[in-house]
């Protein structure tokens with residue numbers, strides 16, 4: 001059924017002002033545990049050592065660029081061992097990160113689950129701040145680093161914990177589901193989290209006639225189209241996915257009727273109406289592996305198309321795609337710096353973390 005009610009910051013006269021979750025913060029000073037910077041020159045030894053990694057990305061990184069990246073890639077991989085660290089990378093990270101330094105790659109749900117299984121003492125989260133917070137929630141005794149803590153998210157920044165409390169006052173007794181793209185402060189106020197992989201399942205698991213679903217209005221619209229539960233939504237949006245237009249997809253289809261179009265559910269409804277398949281990043285990747293389309297329009301962040309093409313070079317990727325400026329704050333250079341200096345460490349108030357963790361674990365346990 002369609003969304004019947006949607007709320008935003010302007011709908012609450014008594015909303016506290018001046019606070020946005022996931023707002024940029026100054027970088028902390030290097031710690032006393034910093035290691036010396038390794039030499040980053042291009043040598044025959046580095047060329048030999050990184051040749052197997054270049055094989056993975058040769059279809060998406062030109063040979064002329066590799067000597068600029070390979071020394072840092074080798075230094076990161078050497079330092080990971082010295083630090084006892086593991087690198088988690090979201091599907092939207094650039095190919096030189098996703099395919100060449102990450103130990104675990106995936107969507108938000110995969111990373112959240114894998115974060116619970118790692119034995120390393122240090123986790124470097126290559127993604128945005130809410131993802132690093134989620135890893136910290138699930139690994140409270142480990143050092144969780146994010147190479148640039150300014151890597152935010154328009155969805156996480158659209159809502160605060162106070163907003164959730166105002167929604168609860170307005171709809172007493174109605175359960176609240178938060179997309180994983182929220183701050184720990186928001187997760188602490190809700191009943192359960194979800195990702196785009198499991199949003200419908202999570203909503204229906206609550207066995208309630210109405211559910212408050214936040215903060216993505218478009219994911220809420222998509223969920224509402226798949227369930228009879230009444231969805232009360234929030235006016236947040238992903239600044240990357242909301243820019244796609246249904247008419248640009250129609251133009252691709254008219255130019256080549258055999259083209260396949262797949263889209264992420266954070267896109268507006270007119271975009272999803274043009275798609276042959278809608279799913280989370282993990283579901284999209286599995287769809288491409290299984291169907292092996294000749295020509296594909298992948299409606300999501302640009303780096304994911306590059307990462308899929310690196311793995312499946314026979315699939316011709318047509319643009320459009322949009323870059324996420326927050327994801328692109330993570331670079332090889334700041335990953336190396338993070339491992340050298342053990343910054344920027346993610347910390348969460350323990351009492352708030354206990355409440356936020358419950359929402360994430362409730363989702364993970366539902367999956368099992």
Ligand code: SF4
Nearest residue numbers: 153154238239240324
């Ligand atoms: S792509 Fe959208 S949802 Fe993902 S981190 Fe960037 S702004 Fe947030």
